[in-house]
Amino acid sequence: MLDRWDLIGPNNSIRLFALLLMLLELSRPALPSPVRPICDLRVLNHFIKEARDADTAMKVCREGCSLAQSVTVPQTRVDFEVWENKNASEQALEVQSGLWLLQQALNLLRTSVTNTELHSHIDSSTRNLQSISAVLRSLNIQEYSPPQTGVEQEGTWTVSSATDLLQVHLNFLRGKVRLLLLGAPACQHDVS
Ligand SMILES: *[C@@H]1O[C@H](CO)[C@@H](O)[C@H](O)[C@H]1NC(C)=O
Numbered sequence: 162m163l164d165r166w167d168l169i170g171p172n173n174s175i176r177l178f179a180l181l182l183m184l185l186e187l188s189r190p191a192l193p194s195p196v197r198p199i200c201d202l203r204v205l206n207h208f209i210k211e212a213r214d215a216d217t218a219m220k221v222c223r224e225g226c227s228l229a230q231s232v233t234v235p236q237t238r239v240d241f242e243v244w245e246n247k248n249a250s251e252q253a254l255e256v257q258s259g260l261w262l263l264q265q266a267l268n269l270l271r272t273s274v275t276n277t278e279l280h281s282h283i284d285s286s287t288r289n290l291q292s293i294s295a296v297l298r299s300l301n302i303q304e305y306s307p308p309q310t311g312v313e314q315e316g317t318w319t320v321s322s323a324t325d326l327l328q329v330h331l332n333f334l335r336g337k338v339r340l341l342l343l344g345a346p347a348c349q350h351d352v353s
Pocket residue numbers: 248249250251
């Protein structure tokens with residue numbers, strides 16, 4: 162199967178930059194859903210790269226970079242057979258709830274870290290999660306309502322270190338988020 166994400170336009174960084182700017186606009190709250198689906202996988206690849214940079218920076222960080230309390234995070238391991246057998250709403254729920262959990266976890270990490278270099282990595286990661294939500298909205302992926310506090314969520318676990326959290330964040334983006342985008346019906350027809 163052709164990877165349709167590669168079919169769009171000339172591969173230049175100006176185009177990617179324009180897409181990113183558009184996403185920053187779109188990820189502002191209270192704007193109507195965009196009409197055009199964002200199917201360019203380079204956008205996600207860029208966010209994955211930044212997540213990897215954050216992970217790397219955390220691994221070498223020696224001071225002011227710890228997580229104050231353990232946080233709930235999504236499972237990142239992908240079993241393709243299980244994934245393929247899920248319907249679109251189940252896949253959307255799994256990714257959207259995972260992104261929501263990661264957002265909460267990164268907010269907590271932001272308040273417990275004092276290292277300024279790490280702050281900028283965490284801030285980018287948070288912005289990128291919002292942009293990913295904007296991409297999902299553009300693809301008409303089902304949205305998610307956060308649960309009442311105290312409700313135990315299925316398919317989650319806890320991590321207690323900052324490096325584990327950023328590792329989970331990275332793996333979630335390059336695993337389930339990527340799979341959901343690759344399978345998005347809004348991106349399956351040919352670009353003409
Ligand atoms: C998806 O699967 C869930 C659980 O099996 C089911 O409750 C739901 O109705 C299904 N949704 C669709 C759109 O088929």
